[in-house]
Structure formats: C-alpha cells, structure tokens
Amino acid sequence: MTTKRVAVMKELLSFTGIEPDRLRLEWVSAAEGPKFAQAISEFTSRIKTLGPSRLKVAA
C-alpha cells in the first residue's frame, strides 16, 4: 500500500515542480543498523546535492 502511495506521490510532486527525489521509501528492520545508516547517508547526500528546497526559501 505504501509503495503504491509513494509512487503516486512522487509523480504528483514532479507535476507540482518539487524534485521527486526528496521523497524516498526504504524498508529497514530494527536489526539492520548498517543498512539504515547507509540509506540515510545516501539520502542526505542526495538532498544536499539538490540543495535547499525553494519552498523553504520562499517561507
């Protein structure tokens, strides 16, 4: 269900002009510390590349 919603949300974000990469879905169990760390590192570095959102700047 979440996979479906996120897929729809990404397209909607793209249509409204927000980078869809700002939304990411990942399944990580409580026992998967390294995986969690890696996912977050990847995500933050992606976000840093994108830079501050124009929504944030506008506000």
Added chain:
Amino acid sequence: MSEKVRAKVKDLLDSGRIKGFLGLRQADGHLGPHLFTDGRELDALAVGDLKRPGDTRYPLNKQLLTLMRCDPDDSFGVLVRGCDERGLKTLITWNQVDPAKVVAVGIACPPELAAACECLKPYPDEFVDGGKVEGSTFASVATVDALDLHSRLTHWLHEFSKCVKCYGCRDICPMCFCKECSLEQEDLIHTGDLPPENPIFHLTRAVHMAGRCIDCGLCNEACPADIPLRTLYKKVAEIIAQEFDYRPGYVEPGEKPPLNILGEAPEH
C-alpha cells in the same frame, strides 16, 4: 428542456417507482436544485445554459446523499450528465449510495459544453435526451507537463497563493463525503493562515482525490480565485490510470480503487 426528460420523470413519479426526482428548477431568475414530488410541477424543470459551464451543472449527487441519509427507505430519481453518472457510480463504490434506491435519468451534453469541460465522456451510459459527443483530451495537463520542474513549482505556488481558503472546492465536491476533513486538522495543516499552507493544503486535497475524483470540474467552477484545480486533479487521475489502470467513474460500481486495496504494486 426536453419533453423526453419530463415524460420519463412523470412516468417514474406517477408509477410510484420513485418518491421524488432531484433536478434543477428555474426560480426567481436563478437555477437551483429542487426535489420534484408531483408530476404536475414538472413544467418548472430546467437544465440551464447548455453552451458553457456555469449554471448548467449542479452537484446534485451531493443533495442526493443528504436526501438518502435522511430518508434511507425511499427511492429517488436524479438528473445525471456524464460527470454526475461517474459520481454516482463512485459513490456506490464507496458505499455511500444504495444503487437499488436510485433511478438516474441521463442527459448527454452538447459539444460546446463537452469541449469547455475537457470531458472524456460527456454522456451517461444511458440517456433520454441529447446526442453522443466525442470526449476531449486533457490539454491543460499537457501544458503544465511541458514546463520544466522549476517553472512548474513557480506556476503552482502562484496559483495556490491566490487561495482564500473558502473550502469551496471541497464543499461542492460530490466525492467529498467524509464527516471529518483532513483539511481542518490542525495537526496536519496550519489553520488560520492565508493563503493556507502552500502547497500542502492543495496537495493534501489532491492526494485525497486519487482514485476518487471523477473529473466533473465543479471545484474549478466554484473557485473564486480561479485556481486551475481541475488540472491538478486531472493529473492525479492520469497517474492513477497509468499506474493502476483504474479510472474512477469509468469502471463498474463496486470495483475498489487501487489505494483502498492491497493489490499489485506499481511496476517501477
């Protein structure tokens, strides 16, 4: 207003099949909803200006819902265009209307109206008056799709900033039947801001329209700030159609929307 519709309604009323017919009536220079309960008052039945959207359409399904909630035992008739019929089917899907208690009397829209509405199917499955007109494509969606990401955000932020938060889009929407609305939840959206939290307010509504919006366009007509809401919801409908091969109102009543069931995940 055609004699065919009047005759059909008179038949339904006189035979006792329905207790009342929900249609439009011209009164004091205005067109408004009216529940006809007597075959003799049908002279006043009207359909409005057929050349353009405006007074032509009315969220009769919304009145029907209220009516059926107050009087669940009786059957009612309702005037439907293509869009209203899609709405009715979707309300049946969402268990808001008992199909056994509704008789739809369909009319097809003229070409001018169909074009102005960018309607995919400007006629109900069955209609007693009017002719079948080919549907139009979603030109307004393509216009925004053609922009780059930066211009899209500029476009929508500008449009949404015009919002006066009258809730007109929600209040006129025949698919908005929830008793509690997310748009009024302080935890989800800041209340008291004008324009409302941009773009969260409108995106929240857009997400709620996924698998639900039947593209009647009444929100667009109701909006005092002329925000092209329909374009936004048309895109949502397009996403749902592409991802899940589901178009609300165009599928048989009862076929559940993709976001309400587990089903298949999108392919990418």
